[in-house]
Amino acid sequence: MTDAVQPVRHDWTPDQIKALFELPFNDLLFQAQTAHRALFDPNAVQISTLLSIKTGACPEDCSYCPQSVKNDTGLERERLLPLEEVRAAALNAKQNGASRFCMGAAWRNPTDKNLDRVIEMISLIKDLGMETCVTLGMLTREQTRKLKAAGLDYYNHNLDTSPEYYEQIISTRTYQDRLDTLENLRAEDIKVCCGGIVGMGETDEDRAALLQQLANLPEHPQSVPINLLVQVENTPLYGTEELDPIEFVRTIAVARIMMPASVVRLSAGRTAMSDELQALCFLAGANSVFYGDTLLTTPNPEENRDMALFDKLGIVTNGEQERAASDHEAA
Ligand code: SAM
Ligand code: DTB
């Protein structure tokens, strides 16, 4: 282990996080890039492709989300996709180079019947030789057991924001509900993909507190998606003042330093980002993206724009670095 390898810590204090955020930008990026290089190939980015398997009419009231039944965003309510459609989308993602296929459903939680259908989808994606990730809302311990038995690799469940700001964003489920689902996942040893959204009008302290919550979990999430709010018309957060892009890069860099062995995903919001801003995010330690022209319901950069960007930056796409990270956590 070199000096650059940061210990995996779970005892971050608000002052320590604030001090990182307040570093001169170049010092912060240098520290983040040094931590990044200690455990990862600095020129490799893992790519995941998303598919919405059940869109719209979600009973939750997340004020950022176009899929909430409370937000009249004109989305067609859809039923759970048939297996053949899922297979075709996964095959296409695989041919485009994605190593992981992530499926999202606009549910508060899955019913047992729906979970069984998702399990069939997981099996067919595993048969295609891809890693699997699903995000279906809250889970009971019994449901996490079933997903583990089905061979699921990752479950995405975000904390979204700080505990303090949370109540202004969602009222239909509590922060503790989210922590409970994360605990159920850890208990079954399912890899956790957990992060949040910035640019929702939160304060600097809220961003620091979100990272504190993530890093002080009993285990760091193996994958940490940092989403920049995609502002959708007719959602309560539409028109929110935009986050300064430099603050966004700082958030990525601080996440990289605090969770040195986790894969940090530059997630939603990339269509609004320049190549230069994304390049800074990679320099700050982001090493994964969602790839493919749609996220769940909103646009993502076109595949050829991403390929051109990776080419320009000399970035290779693969999933190798994540194995390095899990080895480090286990050591
Ligand atoms: N319904 C499930 C749940 O929320 O637990 C899973 C799907 S939900 C769409 C997955 C995540 O997408 C949310 O936790 C949120 O972090 C992110 N998300 C939703 N709308 C977004 C938006 N407009 N901008 C950025 N991220 C968003
Ligand atoms: C995550 O953190 N971001 C993704 C994924 N996990 C499921 C979802 C982003 C959704 C953006 C809004 C939409 O496309 O509906």
Ligand code: SF4
């Ligand atoms: Fe529903 Fe998930 Fe959207 Fe919240 S984020 S409204 S739970 S789909």
